[in-house]
Amino acid sequence: MNQSPDQTEPKRRGRRAGGEDTKAALLAAAREVFVERGYEGATVRSIAARAGVDAAMVNHWFGGKEGLFAKAVLQVPVDPNALVERLLDGPVEEIGERIVRNFLGVWDPIGGGQFAALVRSVTSHEQVADVLRGFFVQTLLKRLTSHIDAPDAEFRATLLASQIFGMGMARYVIRLEPFASADVDTMVKAIAPNLQRYLTGDID
Incomplete structure (x- = not known):
């Protein structure tokens, strides 16, 4: 009888003695x-x-798969679910600015x-590119656009991704001046209107 990938997943031996040990093991495994x-193929x-731990520990320590990804791969103190809520908290016409x-x-x-490191690795590792596509486009950006009453949500999500990754590339990887050292308000005035058009405007 064939077994599912989850059933055949090799387990590490040994009992996890404490909470921090369990957390570290989950991060390494993730x-x-x-x-x-x-991203899509990885399951809790x-x-x-x-x-080698109970699946309930993922929710206990990280709040789910999204939070585990943010901590394990992106290595930033951001809860993806909370981030989407923050972006949606306020007038729709100001989401680009947020x-x-x-x-x-x-x-x-x-x-x-870690954003800069991930962007650099995308060019040589297709697996990393697949993970980023799954997380940023499928999980974050499509969830965001699905809350907005506008057509072509998937296309809008990819347009957002192109702008956001381009901003990160120019600011943190290439360090293109004066873009790289521009203050936040300058960046908002220059970039937010374009993001807002991608979200709610005419993209025909």
Whole structure:
């Protein structure tokens, strides 16, 4: 009888002695499984099995798969679900501004941090590109556009992704001046209107 991938997932031996040990094991397992299977293919059960812990620990420590991905792969203190709620909290016509402010608010203090490393790795690792597509487009941006009464939600999500990744590339990887050192208000005035058009405007 054939077994599902989750049933055949090799488990690490040994009992996890404490909470921090369990958390570290989940983070390590998640990095492996997300790269191997992509964001959509990685399941909570498969990650927990790889770590040798109960799947309930994923929700306990990270609030779900999205939060685990943010901590394990992006390595930033951002809860994806809370981020989407923040972006949707306010007038629809100001979402573009909130996207820019939240993006820069996360990455500017750490000079791009793991975002820059991920962008660099995309060009040589298709698995990483698959993970980023799954997380940013399918999980974050499509969830955002689905709350807005506008047609072509999937296309709008990819347009948002092109602008956001381009902003991160120019600011943190290439460090294109004066773009890289522009203050947040300048960035908002320049970029937010375009993001807003992608979200709610005419894209025909």
